[in-house]
Amino acid sequence: MATDTNTLQAIISHAKEYGFIFPSSEIYDGLQAVYDYGQMGSELKKNIKDAWWKSMTQLQDNIVGIDAAIFMHPTTWKASGHVDNFNDPMIDNKDSKKRYRVDHLIEGHAEQLKADGKEKESEDLLAAMDALIAKDDFAGLKDLIDSNKIKCAISGTCNWTDIRQFNLMFSTEFGSTASSDDADNKIYLRPETAQGIFVNFLNVQKTGRMKIPFGIAQIGKAFRNEIVARQFIFRMREFEQMEMQFFIRPGTQDEWYEFWKAERLKWHLSLGLPAEKYRYHDHVKLAHYAKAACDIEFEFPIGFKELEGIHSRGDFDLSQHQEYSKKKQQYFDNDVDPATGKPYGNYIPYVIETSIGLDRMFLAVMSNAYMEQDLSTAEKQDSRVVLKFPAKLAPIKMAVLPLTKKDGLPEIAAGIINSCKSSFRCFYEEKDSIGKRYRRMDALGTPFCVTVDHQTKEDNTVTIRYRDSMEQERIPIDKLKEVVLQAIE
């Protein structure tokens, strides 16, 4: 029996062997926690994206999409809280190997001083710390720790490393010439796509004449330095999010929060993923922007892990942007409030966010689809690896296989492909025995294999073989497109 870890290992190997996912820059020994999607993976990923986009925009009456730039004005990240909340200086004790956030370490010591009745010293210490943190003076902070003889609670020693900063966000140079002041040119790669939606809230609302409640959806890359970058594409430095911010009237947040919680789970189940692999996980400890938050967790080979988050963000983001930009982020609501008989008037909308990691969704689909099957009979040992993707998501929808590569069979197969390839992705293969070709298609997750044989020449019928059951039936060539299209609808 394979352990969970082995299963993830098997999926990683399979993903590489069949062109789904390659480690980034592999010929240079790779780049930690960065991966490339290959010829099969990019198709699967695109199909997941399309399914999400369609369900969140086209099938909704009041949600539109945008595609905001990855680069954003630096003040965006001050407003969002990313600059202050996720740039914590850290320090390690060399003896206990324990890592601390510097502010936590000093605050702990200050509390101790206070408990010992040395209130003045405690306050001085905190004031000194705040001043140094504000200046990013790490050497000064280190001196502060040393001069106060702050000890590690575990080792009891003062044997500290230098202070290092944990940078959540990647920064880069903006503009083609160096400035005399580097800070002027520093710009971040967005750590989440949500802010691209918030800063465009009024643009979309006004130009699209959107009425609350309405949503803005976006798919795009985001970048984060991870402290522990492992677990394959579950945690990557460059990743892709599919987010939707739903703008609502204050006071209605609870019902909309529940609505989107339910609605998003429905989407997952509509793709044919099993309900027992899903569960909700409500957050007890909330992030700085959240009023309520839950995760939709999926049972990956590494256990139940966050796949999607539903957050009730209140008016935090728009209020912050209003404050930092000095531009009103308000909506005028003409609807009549039954309680007062007057319009609701001007307000900053509340927001419910749904945010799913595209790469995590990819891994969820992949790990759910991956199966090693034992097909042995009394006479013969046999097995296959099959990816049971929902047909809608499969990279290749239909393979067309001439039983032999002569007698005009390849020509008939080519004709079938030509008539179908504008509707869905087809694949042609004439090499090797038919059984081998079926198994290769199983390994890629192709739901339908069509085989052209000699009978085809007589009556224009082919066999269609179903991936999951491995059963086949004979149908007319001109029914093929319909069968496949129906399955991927």
Add this chain to the structure above:
RNA sequence: GCGGAAGUAGCUCACCCGGUAGAGCGACAGCUUCCCAAGCUGUAGGUAGCGAGUUCGAGUCUCGUCUUCCGCUCCA
């Protein structure tokens, strides 16, 4: 970041006490094949992660370095 393990062909691995690299699968080109992998022939593919040391000689021993995996730690 710490501890442990491992890096040889696309993949899985072999090479016993150091003597200038091999198998299976896979790939490719043919042959065969009328429906579920492992039939036949042939071909390609490796300066053994990288660097240094010991040695007449290093995939094999030593050190360093990089990468990966496992555990711990950290984490929005």
